[in-house]
Amino acid sequence: MTDKRNLKIAIIGAGASGIMAAIKFREAGFDDLAIFEKASDLGGTWRDNRYPGITCDVPSHAYQYSFATNPNWTRMCSPGAEILAYFRGVARDHGVDSLIRYDSEITEASFDHHQWHLTSTQGDEGLFDVVVTATGVLHHPVYPDIPGRDDFEGDCFHSARWDDSVSLRGKRVGIIGTGSTAIQIVSEVIDDVASLVLFQRTAQWIWPLPNRLITDEEKELYRSDATARQAEYKRLTHRMNSNFAAAIVGENPDGYAELEQDCIDNLNTVRDPELRAKLTPDYKVGCKRLIMSNEFYEAIQKPNAALETGKIARFVPDGIELEDGTVQALDVIVLATGFNTHQFFRPMKVMGPGGRTIEEAWRQRNEGYMTVAVPGFPNWFMIGGPTSPIGNFSWLLTAETQFAYVLKLIERLQQPGVSEIVPTAAATAAFNQAVRDRIPQTIWATGCSSWYIDASGNIASWPWTFDKFEQDLKEPDWHAFETA
Ligand code: N01
Numbered sequence: 001m002t003d004k005r006n007l008k009i010a011i012i013g014a015g016a017s018g019i020m021a022a023i024k025f026r027e028a029g030f031d032d033l034a035i036f037e038k039a040s041d042l043g044g045t046w047r048d049n050r051y052p053g054i055t056c057d058v059p060s061h062a063y064q065y066s067f068a069t070n071p072n073w074t075r076m077c078s079p080g081a082e083i084l085a086y087f088r089g090v091a092r093d094h095g096v097d098s099l100i101r102y103d104s105e106i107t108e109a110s111f112d113h114h115q116w117h118l119t120s121t122q123g124d125e126g127l128f129d130v131v132v133t134a135t136g137v138l139h140h141p142v143y144p145d146i147p148g149r150d151d152f153e154g155d156c157f158h159s160a161r162w163d164d165s166v167s168l169r170g171k172r173v174g175i176i177g178t179g180s181t182a183i184q185i186v187s188e189v190i191d192d193v194a195s196l197v198l199f200q201r202t203a204q205w206i207w208p209l210p211n212r213l214i215t216d217e218e219k220e221l222y223r224s225d226a227t228a229r230q231a232e233y234k235r236l237t238h239r240m241n242s243n244f245a246a247a248i249v250g251e252n253p254d255g256y257a258e259l260e261q262d263c264i265d266n267l268n269t270v271r272d273p274e275l276r277a278k279l280t281p282d283y284k285v286g287c288k289r290l291i292m293s294n295e296f297y298e299a300i301q302k303p304n305a306a307l308e309t310g311k312i313a314r315f316v317p318d319g320i321e322l323e324d325g326t327v328q329a330l331d332v333i334v335l336a337t338g339f340n341t342h343q344f345f346r347p348m349k350v351m352g353p354g355g356r357t358i359e360e361a362w363r364q365r366n367e368g369y370m371t372v373a374v375p376g377f378p379n380w381f382m383i384g385g386p387t388s389p390i391g392n393f394s395w396l397l398t399a400e401t402q403f404a405y406v407l408k409l410i411e412r413l414q415q416p417g418v419s420e421i422v423p424t425a426a427a428t429a430a431f432n433q434a435v436r437d438r439i440p441q442t443i444w445a446t447g448c449s450s451w452y453i454d455a456s457g458n459i460a461s462w463p464w465t466f467d468k469f470e471q472d473l474k475e476p477d478w479h480a481f482e483t484a
């Protein structure tokens with residue numbers, strides 16, 4: 001170990017992926033680390049999203065790090081605050097919270113003489129041998145292109161910018177959007193509000209995931225028996241990735257048929273045929289990210305709930321006006337209108353050798369090699385880069401898989417005479433051609449709009465099974481990389 005070069009490493013983002021990366025770097029013997037975080041707290045999406053009803057619809061015993069399984073999860077799918085507390089606890093217990101430089105948004109990165117020079121909102125951050133971006137996918141809120149938002153005289157905010165000073169109790173509440181977020185909010189607040197109007201542009205398929213409490217006996221077992229805990233983690237991640245996600249990408253037809261039938265049966269629990277018709281999607285199950293809830297259909301059938309499918313024309317001072325001229329009078333409007341998922345680490349300005357920017361490299365589309373690196377940008381690695389498995393895959397396992405692969409590339413930089421490593425243009429082109437060849441066969445290309453699709457119509461997710469993802473990222477193909 002002594003003759004190995006110690007590298008100066010920057011991690012960008014102190015969310016789930018950045019915390020994991022720091023812990024894994026430490027374990028691998030790297031100790032010159034800094035984590036840059038644009039906010040004043042860690043936790044990424046679990047810090048930003050505090051809306052009522054926030055839960056992770058991935059079972060908690062799968063939505064955790066493989067190396068820090070938690071015996072104390074309270075529910076099969078635990079609430080957001082519990083998940084945030086978990087990440088805080090893991091960061092603290094592994095001593096990586098002290099590496100975080102808060103309120104430091106990296107605004108510029110430029111590569112010269114084998115190193116990245118980083119500038120943040122705090123100023124010059126110096127030189128780094130390696131940069132790992134861990135900037136997440138769902139964190140640039142999209143505000144709807146509906147005119148007149150400032151004309152509305154009540155409270156109006158995005159679901160990821162929840163205004164804690166506003167109580168919904170006894171209010172007339174409007175929610176725009178029918179994604180996972182809106183469905184969780186509706187289910188949680190319906191009994192508190194005077195009335196609720198859900199503005200639906202597109203109906204969604206909903207899989208009836210029960211969210212039971214984890215019993216004290218189960219928790220006791222997980223506390224006393226690490227093997228049982230690990231076995232539950234393995235069982236659930238396998239079920240999610242190998243069965244469920246394989247069904248979604250078209251590699252488990254029986255699993256898919258079952259999933260589809262579950263969603264149809266769930267929809268058929270809606271008693272009023274007119275409401276049921278409005279809630280019936282016109283695209284295939286799984287084309288959009290599948291929503292998990294066994295509460296929403298009951299909530300939307302309550303007497304104080306209404307589903308509005310008329311097209312929104314504009315915000316007006318007392319609510320929302322539809323194209324037919326009717327006005328829904330509201331006190332509070334929640335914009336559950338999703339995220340721009342194609343920005344990655346931008347608006348950061350990234351300049352490779354010779355000043356070529358990532359904007360230039362990604363002018364046509366966001367493309368990398370094996371989801372983690374980009375030709376022309378040496379020693380720059382991404383957790384959650386273009387073509388990562390997103391949506392109904394398990395994100396934390398994706399991040400761990402990518403990190404383990406990236407670590408092998410970085411370890412190459414410790415060898416004498418190696419200062420740069422970067423994927424070749426040819427390997428990257430071949431990888432992306434294979435992606436493009438495969439995409440038309442996936443469920444996401446069967447005719448729906450979704451956040452998987454970028455402005456040019458490219459579908460951004462890993463188009464094969466998770467098993468293949470793990471297999472392909474097990475060991476780098478060294479012919480696909482060049483070093484200097
Ligand atoms: O956002 P979305 P989300 N007028 O993009 C509608 C993760 N997540 O925040 O479908 C009217 O899914 C838009 O309509 P349409 C999860 O990965 C996870 O709900 O485009 N409507 C859609 O209905 C999820 O997929 C958990 O026609 C407008 C909605 O807004 C991802 O986050 C929980 C509109 C946006 O839905 C994003 O979910 C919550 C307009 N102008 C979220 N513009 C877990 O439990 C947009 N819409 C893990």
